[in-house]
Amino acid sequence: MDIFLKTVGAVNDETRLRILRFIDLNKEVCVCDIENAFDMIQSRISRHLKILKEAGFLSVNRKGRWAYYSIRTPLDKFRQNILEEISFLEFNIPEFKQGCKNG
Amino acid sequence: MDIFLKTVGAVNDETRLRILRFIDLNKEVCVCDIENAFDMIQSRISRHLKILKEAGFLSVNRKGRWAYYSIRTPLDKFRQNILEEISFLEFNIPEFKQGCKNG
DNA sequence: ATAATATATCAATATATCTCGATGCATGAA
DNA sequence: TTCATGCATCGAGATATATTGATATATTAT
DSSP, X not given: OHHHHHHHHHTSSHHHHHHHHHHHHHSSEEHHHHHHHHTOOHHHHHHHHHHHXXXXXXXXXXXXXXXXXXXXXXXXXXXXXXXXXXXXXXOOOOOOOOOSTTO | OHHHHHHHHHTSSHHHHHHHHHHHHHSSEEHHHHHHHHTOOHHHHHHHHHHHHHTTSEEXXXXXXXXXXXXXXXXXHHXXXXXXXXXXXXXXXXXXXXXXXXX
């Protein structure tokens, strides 16, 4: 029950849908890439990433000072279905632009 | 986008999950049946039914003064998946008890 | 050690959602 | 018409969630 509510709650927000789709399209991105592509302040993004991660959609791979987020694998059927449904949505996902100084 | 958010928003509430599962199990129930089974006030139930209906999960069949709610058919794959996922949840769904005076 | 960069968390505020009680509307019985 | 019943909707208060700016932590370079 709790994890179900966390899962659907995570995708019940347009900002998170766009971030999730962005990661789905770009495979592995760090927070500053998202910050750069979406023009949002970092704290806001970090918060949403945490929610998506705790809902089971994302995994993090920390390398040095960077945190690379990607779609968690393996992903169960239910979350796969949700991701697919999100892929059908028509919204503007910004282009990937390297956001960090280590370009 | 809007309808997606409506859909996941509708199942992002424990009360609605329980009502939805109750209807799924009992096929066709009127508002007072739910009122009686769940011991909730009618306005609360009516509000949740409206949200579930507008999210595409339910349909209404009005007969006289009664409004019979049931799972909408046909139901698209995404909502079917959600319903299935809800069926796996472990929560107490009350027994059906005839709630109306027309018993 | 100091500074810069990347990320996470916190507190305050704004916004959305849930719940309740009251009210309105429609149907059907008396 | 008058009343009771079933359902829907509204307003107010309570609770939850999102956003921002400030701050904290961690890593790496100098």
